[in-house]
Amino acid sequence: MTSAPLFMLNDGVQMPAIGLGVFQTPPEETTAAVQAALSTGYRHIDTAAAYLNEREVGEGIRRSGLDRSEVFIETKVWISDYGYEQTLHAFEKSAAKLGVD
Numbered sequence: 001m002t003s004a005p006l007f008m009l010n011d012g013v014q015m016p017a018i019g020l021g022v023f024q025t026p027p028e029e030t031t032a033a034v035q036a037a038l039s040t041g042y043r044h045i046d047t048a049a050a051y052l053n054e055r056e057v058g059e060g061i062r063r064s065g066l067d068r069s070e071v072f073i074e075t076k077v078w079i080s081d082y083g084y085e086q087t088l089h090a091f092e093k094s095a096a097k098l099g100v101d
Contacts (some may be wrong), residue, residue, distance in 0.1 A: 003041070004016040004017050004018040004019075004041075004042075004043070004044070005017045005018075015044060015072050015074075016042075016043045016044035016072055017044075018042070018044065019042060019043075019044025019045060019046050019072070019074070020033065020034065020037040020042050020044070020045050020046065021046040021047075022034065022045065022046065022047050022051060022053055022057060023046075023048070023051055024051070025051070025053060026053075027052060027053045027055070027056045028056075030053040030056035030057060030060060031056045031057075031059045031060040031063065032060070033060065034056070034057050034059075034060025034061060034064070035060040035063045035064050037060075038060070038061065038064035038066055038071065039064060043066075043070060043071055043072060044071075044072040044074065045057055045060075045061065045071060045072070045073050045074070046074045046075075047073070047074070047075045047076075047098075048075055048076035048077075049075065049076065049077055049078050049081075049090065049093070049094055049097075050076070050078060054075060054094055054097035054098050055097045055098070055099075057073070057098060058097065058098035058099035058100065059099070061073070061098075061099075061100075062099065068100060073098060073100065075094045075098070077090035077091070077094070078090065
């Protein structure tokens with residue numbers, strides 16, 4: 001896989017235009033799917049708290065051997081976590097499950 005085009009976000013961060021989404025990926029299959037995607041050139045993984053597989057996404061990233069700075073991780077919060085303080089708390093929970101800071 002060749003390098004995917006990048007999108008420039010409003011804050012100046014560049015995000016790969018192509019990524020692996022793990023919606024409805026069973027947790028027991030997620031780690032291997034993420035690891036395989038990263039080994040073939042993907043550098044963007046899309047997950048969400050509601051998918052219940054953030055821990056496995058993090059494990060797949062760790063097993064890939066890539067430096068964390070090489071992988072763009074996207075996650076979403078539960079609708080019940082909307083609001084400033086709730087979103088900060090949800091971010092911390094997701095970051096912990098993903099094993100990133």
